[in-house]
Amino acid sequence: MITVWTYDWVPNGPRGHVRDIRLRWALEEAGLDYVVKSVPFDGRGPDHIARQPFGQIPFIDDGEVTLFESGACLLYIARKSEVLMPRDGKGEADVTQWLIAALNSVEMVSVPWWFIDKPGQGDNPLGGWLRSRFERLDAALGDRDWFAQSGFSVADIMMADTLRVPLKRGALDTYPKLIAYVERALARPAFKKAYDDQLAHFAAGDRARAS
CATH class of the missing domain: 3.40.30.10 (Glutaredoxin)
Structure with a gap:
C-alpha cells in the first residue's frame, strides 16, 4: 500500500x-x-x-x-x-512528454504569474509569456479530449491541475477549448x-x- x-x-x-x-x-x-x-x-x-x-x-x-x-x-x-499510462513504449513516451510539458512549459510560467498577479496593479509582466503558452497548448490539444494520443492519462492529471488556478483567475477566458478540457478533467469522480x-x-x- x-x-x-x-x-x-x-x-x-x-x-x-x-x-x-x-x-x-x-x-x-x-x-x-x-x-x-x-x-x-x-x-x-x-x-x-x-x-x-x-x-x-x-x-x-x-x-x-x-x-x-x-x-x-x-x-x-x-x-x-x-489506466494512467499505456504499456507500449510509444504510448508511454507520449504520456511522459505531456506530463513534463505541464511542469516545464506551463507551470514554470503559471506559478510565478499567479504569485505576482495583483488585481488593480496593471498588467502582469508575465501575462504575455503565459498567453503564448496557452496559445501553443490550445493548438496542440486540437479537437482531442486529452493530450496523449492514447486518451486520459497521468499527463492530464498534471496538466489539468496546473491549469486550475489560471482558469479561476480568468486567464483561460479566450481559450474555450482549454476551459472545456479542464472542466472535463475536474468532472471525473x-x-x-x-x-x-x-x-x-x-x-x-x-x-x-x-x-
Whole structure:
C-alpha cells in the first residue's frame, strides 16, 4: 500500500490546491490502495528534510521506495496502472512528454504569474509569456479530449491541475477549448473524491489545532 505524505494543516488559501491532490487523484483513478499521513506544517524537522530535502510535500513511501516531487511520484504511480499510462513504449513516451510539458512549459510560467498577479496593479509582466503558452497548448490539444494520443492519462492529471488556478483567475477566458478540457478533467469522480478528501484532511487539522 502506498503512503502519501502531506501537511497536517495549511491556511485556507491553498486548500484544494496542495499538491498531494495530484497523487490522491492518480491513485483514485488507478484504483490502487493508499493511505495519507501527515508531517507538521510548522517546525519541519530533520525527518521531513531527510525525505523531502526542500521541506515540501508531497512524498510517498511504497515498500522500500521513498520518492518526492509530485511529477516523479505521478510517473511512479502511473507505471503501476494501464489506466494512467499505456504499456507500449510509444504510448508511454507520449504520456511522459505531456506530463513534463505541464511542469516545464506551463507551470514554470503559471506559478510565478499567479504569485505576482495583483488585481488593480496593471498588467502582469508575465501575462504575455503565459498567453503564448496557452496559445501553443490550445493548438496542440486540437479537437482531442486529452493530450496523449492514447486518451486520459497521468499527463492530464498534471496538466489539468496546473491549469486550475489560471482558469479561476480568468486567464483561460479566450481559450474555450482549454476551459472545456479542464472542466472535463475536474468532472471525473476520482478528482472530486481527491478534492473532497483533501479539504476534509485540512479541516481535521483545524480541529486538532483548536484542541
